[in-house]
Amino acid sequence: MIDGPINVLLIGGGGREHALALAISKSPKLGTLHATHTGNPGIAKLAKAVDVPVSHEELYRLAQYCDKHEIHLVVIGPEDPLAQGWADALRTNKNTGKDRLVFGPSLKGAMLEADKAYAKQVMRGASIPTAEGKTFKDAGFAIEYLRTRDEPYVVKATGLAKGKGVIVPETMEDAEAAIKSILRDGAFGEAGKEILLEERLKGTEVSVLALTDGSSLYVLPACQDHKRLMDGDKGPNTGGMGVFCPSGTIDETTMREVEREVLVPLLDALRRDEIEFHGVLYAGLMLTPGGAKVLEFNVRFGDPECQPLMARLESDALDMLCATADGSLEDVDIRFSDQAAVCVVLASEGYPDNPRTGDVISGLKAAEEVEGVTVYHAGTKVVNGKVVTNGGRVLGVTALGDTMEQARERAYRACDLIEFEGKQLRRDIALGVTANA
Ligand code: AMP
Ligand code: GLY
Numbered sequence: 001m002i003d004g005p006i007n008v009l010l011i012g013g014g015g016r017e018h019a020l021a022l023a024i025s026k027s028p029k030l031g032t033l034h035a036t037h038t039g040n041p042g043i044a045k046l047a048k049a050v051d052v053p054v055s056h057e058e059l060y061r062l063a064q065y066c067d068k069h070e071i072h073l074v075v076i077g078p079e080d081p082l083a084q085g086w087a088d089a090l091r092t093n094k095n096t097g098k099d100r101l102v103f104g105p106s107l108k109g110a111m112l113e114a115d116k117a118y119a120k121q122v123m124r125g126a127s128i129p130t131a132e133g134k135t136f137k138d139a140g141f142a143i144e145y146l147r148t149r150d151e152p153y154v155v156k157a158t159g160l161a162k163g164k165g166v167i168v169p170e171t172m173e174d175a176e177a178a179i180k181s182i183l184r185d186g187a188f189g190e191a192g193k194e195i196l197l198e199e200r201l202k203g204t205e206v207s208v209l210a211l212t213d214g215s216s217l218y219v220l221p222a223c224q225d226h227k228r229l230m231d232g233d234k235g236p237n238t239g240g241m242g243v244f245c246p247s248g249t250i251d252e253t254t255m256r257e258v259e260r261e262v263l264v265p266l267l268d269a270l271r272r273d274e275i276e277f278h279g280v281l282y283a284g285l286m287l288t289p290g291g292a293k294v295l296e297f298n299v300r301f302g303d304p305e306c307q308p309l310m311a312r313l314e315s316d317a318l319d320m321l322c323a324t325a326d327g328s329l330e331d332v333d334i335r336f337s338d339q340a341a342v343c344v345v346l347a348s349e350g351y352p353d354n355p356r357t358g359d360v361i362s363g364l365k366a367a368e369e370v371e372g373v374t375v376y377h378a379g380t381k382v383v384n385g386k387v388v389t390n391g392g393r394v395l396g397v398t399a400l401g402d403t404m405e406q407a408r409e410r411a412y413r414a415c416d417l418i419e420f421e422g423k424q425l426r427r428d429i430a431l432g433v434t435a436n437a
Helices: 015-025 059-068 079-083 086-091 107-114 116-125 139-147 172-184 252-272 306-312 317-326 364-368 404-417
Strands: 006-011 030-035 073-076 101-103 133-136 154-157 195-198 204-212 217-219 228-230 234-237 242-245 279-288 291-298 340-347 373-377 380-383 386-389 393-401
Touching: 006 015, 006 059, 006 317, 015 030, 015 306, 015 317, 015 373, 015 393, 059 086, 073 086, 073 317, 079 086, 079 107, 086 101, 086 107, 101 317, 107 116, 107 291, 116 133, 116 195, 116 252, 116 291, 133 139, 139 172, 139 195, 154 172, 172 195, 204 252, 204 317, 217 252, 242 306, 242 404, 252 279, 252 291, 306 340, 306 373, 306 393, 340 404, 364 373, 364 404, 373 404, 393 404
Parallel strands: 006 030, 006 073, 073 101
Antiparallel strands: 133 195, 154 195, 204 217, 204 279, 228 234, 242 340, 279 291, 340 393, 373 393, 380 386
8 A cells, every 4th residue: 555645647537537536535545636637527626637638649648747746546437548558558657667556457458348359258268158149340241140040139349339339139130230330331430340249138237346456356336227318218328327326136146146157257367368457347247037147348437337336435435446456455445335326317418319518507506405415527517617518428416315215316306406408317217216225
């Protein structure tokens, strides 16, 4: 562990990073929190703005910034910088020649999310239960294979396609059209140079997130995401419209099964391949009659899942992040409050296809005054002193409560106090969920 105040650099600018910033800023061990995305007014309130360009092309400037400002810990929120190897590039302090702590996997570790073909190969090698699948670069071969199956397979671009690269077709014709549009017409560019055709699994979808320091695991409380835009799981897929936590959808026995059959073998496989992994392993799973099967891996906190998790975190966030980064996860105290949390996403008009920006947001202060509520900024910015919408998912209104019902009531009361033109939200997040934390 680091002696003295810990200087942190936080990378990323969404609701997930605002939640991390707020949790980090509560730590008495914090020196200065620096952030790359202070265009997010939630983060701007808590962090010093990085004053060098932030881009992959000029990553050396961010590395120099870390050296100059004696950053001890870099926390990388989103998948893109991880997949581009930022964790590797920012690790070494060139002044001292020593390594600094980084929360977030190396480029090779990030490939678990950034390359679905690679993830599949790792799962096969480690006998991790997953949907049967096959990869193709040629549309003709892919279609030929599809025709040997009796039902349409799920079509996935293997690269990072901003959460849009998965198509679940209802008919063979739709599946063929998806294959052609990705491989022939380049619908997802580089991310779709290769596809994975995967058997369609039926069941209940859940996510299990765990922290890992490369050798041990800490399984986080289960969260239930809501990916479709509209109530009743209707409408298009989104990055996530709301989450409740803890989720009763996955019971303790299944949690242990996922840990034993998915997370532990995955960690062993990473170690065998000498892949540095300090961060979050996120398994997207389908609970099928034949047991839990992996749909995908992510290598970061989910967004919005991170928001209710950070709202419930009772122990020191910096201890948790540093221990994950430095390999001492087993020795650290991590505790979540026994309250329930509900996060409702307020999205802008046109989300997810064509989100409109620039609408003035009112009522933020009143919403934050509702008991137990934190309003995380996801896609907002300040223009002429006013907070306006600046992205698809605008705010994550997150409430704690003694029961799920209380958390839900508080979250929606706060949501109703916030107004902006074209506001979209689901009304059924945690509806009818009675589970106490
Ligand atoms: P992914 O990004 O791989 O998690 O896929 C996005 C969404 O597509 C998932 O959340 C599921 O709802 C759906 N999906 C992905 N793979 C499958 C599959 N093999 N069977 C059924 N649905 C799937
Ligand atoms: N909420 C789902 C994700 O972060 O991928």
